[in-house]
Structures are given as structure tokens and as C-alpha cells.
Amino acid sequence: MSVSKRTLLALQILVAVVALGIWHIGSSVPIFGVYFLPKFFFSTPWDVAARIVKLFSGTLIWKHLGITLTETLLAFVIGAGGGVLVGFWFARRPLVNAVFDPYVKMANALPRVVLAPIFMLWLGLGIWSKVALGVTLVFFIVFFNVYQGVKEVSQTVLSNARMLGMTEQQQFRHVYWPSALSWMFSSLHTSVGFALVGAVVGEYLGSAAGLGYMIHEAEGVFDTTGVFAGMVILAAFVLIVDAIVTAIENRLLVWRPDAAGRNA
Amino acid sequence: MKPDIAISLEHIDIIYRARTHAVGDARDSGPARAGDYHAVSQATLSVQAGEFVSIVGPTGCGKSTLLNAASGLLQPSNGDVSIFGATLTGLNAQAGYLFQQDALMPWKTALENVAIGLEVAGIDTVTARDKAEHWLAQVGLQGFGARYPHQMSGGQRKRVGLAQVLIRNPAILLMDEPFGPLDAQTRQIMGNLLLTLWAQERKAVLFVTHDLEEAIALSDRVVIMSSGPKSTIIGDYRIDLARPRDAMDVRLDPGFHAIHRAIWDQLRGEVMKAYQGVSA
Numbered sequence: 001m002s003v004s005k006r007t008l009l010a011l012q013i014l015v016a017v018v019a020l021g022i023w024h025i026g027s028s029v030p031i032f033g034v035y036f037l038p039k040f041f042f043s044t045p046w047d048v049a050a051r052i053v054k055l056f057s058g059t060l061i062w063k064h065l066g067i068t069l070t071e072t073l074l075a076f077v078i079g080a081g082g083g084v085l086v087g088f089w090f091a092r093r094p095l096v097n098a099v100f101d102p103y104v105k106m107a108n109a110l111p112r113v114v115l116a117p118i119f120m121l122w123l124g125l126g127i128w129s130k131v132a133l134g135v136t137l138v139f140f141i142v143f144f145n146v147y148q149g150v151k152e153v154s155q156t157v158l159s160n161a162r163m164l165g166m167t168e169q170q171q172f173r174h175v176y177w178p179s180a181l182s183w184m185f186s187s188l189h190t191s192v193g194f195a196l197v198g199a200v201v202g203e204y205l206g207s208a209a210g211l212g213y214m215i216h217e218a219e220g221v222f223d224t225t226g227v228f229a230g231m232v233i234l235a236a237f238v239l240i241v242d243a244i245v246t247a248i249e250n251r252l253l254v255w256r257p258d259a260a261g262r263n264a
Numbered sequence: 265m266k267p268d269i270a271i272s273l274e275h276i277d278i279i280y281r282a283r284t285h286a287v288g289d290a291r292d293s294g295p296a297r298a299g300d301y302h303a304v305s306q307a308t309l310s311v312q313a314g315e316f317v318s319i320v321g322p323t324g325c326g327k328s329t330l331l332n333a334a335s336g337l338l339q340p341s342n343g344d345v346s347i348f349g350a351t352l353t354g355l356n357a358q359a360g361y362l363f364q365q366d367a368l369m370p371w372k373t374a375l376e377n378v379a380i381g382l383e384v385a386g387i388d389t390v391t392a393r394d395k396a397e398h399w400l401a402q403v404g405l406q407g408f409g410a411r412y413p414h415q416m417s418g419g420q421r422k423r424v425g426l427a428q429v430l431i432r433n434p435a436i437l438l439m440d441e442p443f444g445p446l447d448a449q450t451r452q453i454m455g456n457l458l459l460t461l462w463a464q465e466r467k468a469v470l471f472v473t474h475d476l477e478e479a480i481a482l483s484d485r486v487v488i489m490s491s492g493p494k495s496t497i498i499g500d501y502r503i504d505l506a507r508p509r510d511a512m513d514v515r516l517d518p519g520f521h522a523i524h525r526a527i528w529d530q531l532r533g534e535v536m537k538a539y540q541g542v543s544a
Contacts, residue, residue: 160368163335165384254412255412
């Protein structure tokens, strides 16, 4: 599988061109007098592009993006922070883990969307109900990874740390913490993604601002162009966030063989 | 007990209880149960200050277990461990331990790995790093300080491990088949490095290996353990080859061959027993 970067990029662009071409033809060229992708249901690529340009020439879109970004970041920070703390606590206290284990599994099995109305009831229609929804998603991912990270610390490295004279606290700082962090960062893409899902789904279900609200509002008036424009903006937003996460990951996990291999 | 005896192991018994095989849990009261594994039985061994002693024995004979008892990582089920005349409770703070497996912290650079032993003892970072640079040079890794463990070869990682242990200036060096994973040439080079460093400051060394030639080339005394279970010390040979030695050249010495033959005659029986025990 040796494809040069340029060829790969060309192929990736080709996929987009083909998909847009099918969309364009289906929605604006009648074949045997029939539009395969009627405008009312599918809009057209040009309309969507024009709408996106129009949106970004105004200021409102920045407000929506800002709200969604804030919710995503807050959900990630709070969820990850809680996951790290509880993950450490459970991993170091087997009794606590044993007692709470069935409840953790129960809570994790619950589809989080059903919590959204409750959070709205408790926290209102502002950003905090969306943050709470994102937190419930991020928390479990980080929690399970940190728990695993602490549990899977190499016994040899730990014995070595003890023989080098490390106290419990120093073992925590120099051995458990870095190990748990590396596991947390390996799930960074997933957890940031879920923070965003929480924010957008929350907005979609009830809010007055954000990308999810934008899409929901367009849907309410059968404005398919608006819905597609919102989806494209959301997708671009995810790509940018993901690129930032990758950059952070490569920086922080420079000691890991696979991270270094990716740089090379 | 004289304080010039660095390590004294007396009548050590190590029994792994069926319930748990975790390191440090060997001391468990109560009667013996089915499934208990009596790894070491009545092992007695002492190492003088400044003496280099190797333990050789067949695979699975409890050599490493005995070493862990001397380090305090494992408490023997019976028997006494004393370090410079004082009964050992908890970890052996006077010992440095070089492990068989990779024991470096993968998230720290070579320099950070070496310096950590001083940093956790409260020495300021600048001094600790300066000393770490010195020790990296001592083990032949000048300029490798910024590398992470995965960026180094197995031999280089062992060198970092050696520096990591020696920077704390322990009076006792415990080594558990430290060069086991390395290729034959690298092992000999590492053996020579160890001898050079040991000659500078004579520490008491307890060196576990399954390689008899390596043991003879390095040691003042070679101790033979019987095959497990209930393995114990069955032979104790003084190696009177002249020092300083070259770990490679000494193998060509006629004296080396004589000693090798004498020890191997005894060891062979144990190796065959262990082999038959495995294949049976």
C-alpha cells in the first residue's frame, strides 16, 4: 500500500467531486423528465455553497459556532476531569470499584439522549444542559481508559520505581499519572467527538443558539438548504477540532513508539 | 552477624500460596493448602561487602525469587534477611535493582530516567541532571540523554538502567538476569562495562543468571541452586581468576575451563532434572 501523498489527496478529492457531481445532476438535471434528487428534499450543491457563504458573511454564524465550541470544551474538560479523578480512585481502591461496578455499567448502558430532557428541566435551555449531556458521554470514555491505564502499569516499572526510593506520592506522579494520561490521550479523538455530539444533540432537542439549534430551526421550516449548510459547517468544524487534537496528541505522546512513527 | 556482611539470607523459605501469586504476598499465615507452590526451601547465602556473587541454576529454580527476598520486594515465608547486620523490614533501601525486563519509565527521556532516583530523594533538578549526564557518560551514552527508551536499542536501555541504579550509589547491587534479553556480543560488552564500573567502587553484587560462563567470568563466587520446587543452594564455588578481568578474554583462560568443568558437572544434573520435570 504505497500511495504517494499527492495521489492519495487526488483520490480523496475525486471522491468529493463524484459525490457532488451526482448530487448536482440528480437535483438539477431532469433525467427522462424526473429529478432523482428533488430540490425540496435534497437542495443543490450550489444553493448550499451559496448559503454557507452568506452565513459566513454575517455575524450570527460565529455566535452559533462559539456557543457549540464552548459547550464542547466545557463538556470535555469537566467530563475528562471527572473521569480521571474517579478512574484513579476506582483503580486504587478495589473495594470502591467492586461496590460501584454494577452501577457504573448500568449508567454507561443508558442511552444518554434520554437524559437530555431531564437536564433541560434541571439546568434550563442554556448551555449547561448541553454541557451536562456531553459530560455524561465523555466521562465514561475517560473513566474506563484511566482505570485501565492505572491497572495496566507495568509491574516491573513499578517495582523499579519503588527500588529507586519513590514514595506513594512520587509513584503516583512519575508512574501512575503518565500511564493513565497516555491511555486518556489515546481516547482523545473519541472523547472530544462525543463532547461535540452531546452539545449538538442537546441543542437540537431544545435551545436558542448553537449549530444544533441552527439545523433544527431550518428543519422546522422545511429549509433543506439550511439543514445541509448546517451539516457541512458541522463536518468542517469536526475536521478542524480533530486536527487540533491530533497535533496535541503528537506533542504530548512523543515518547510513544507509535506517535513518533506517525511523525516520521 | 557482622556488619561487613552485606547480604545475609538465612534458611529462607518461599511459598506461593494458591490464592495469590502476587509479589509481596508470599508471607501468608495458615496451614499449607493444595496448590501452594514451595519455590525455595532452606536457602542460606551471604554476600560480603564488595563481593561479586552469582546465582546460577536451571530455569524456574527460584533464583529471581531469592533475589526479590534480598530486595525486600518479596517477603520470605520463613527465614531471615539481614542487610549489613540489620534485619530487613520493607524495601531494601541500600540496594539498587537491575531488572530483566524493561524497567525504564517509557515517558521519560534517558536523562530524566537516570536523574529521577536523585530527584525523588530531594536533590534539586539541576544537580540531579548534571549527575545524570555524568552517569550516562560513564555507561557510554554521552549525548543520548534526550532519547526516549523506545528510541534506543536493548543494550542502550540496559546501560541507562545501570546508570539509573548506580547514580544513587547503593552499597548493594541486585541484578536479575540483567543481560538476558541481549545478544551474545552485547552481553559480553555489558559484562565488561559492569566489571569496569564495579572495580571503581566495589559494591556487593548479587547477580542472577542462567549462563554459567557469564557467572564465572564476572564473579568472585558462583552459587548453584537446585531445580525447583523446594530449590535450595547446593554448591558454592570460589572463582580465583585474577582481576582485573576481561569478560571476553577470561573465557580462554585454562583456569576458567577447569572451574567451568567442575561447576558444570554439578549443574548438569540439575538442568536435566528441571528439563525432565518440564517435559514430563
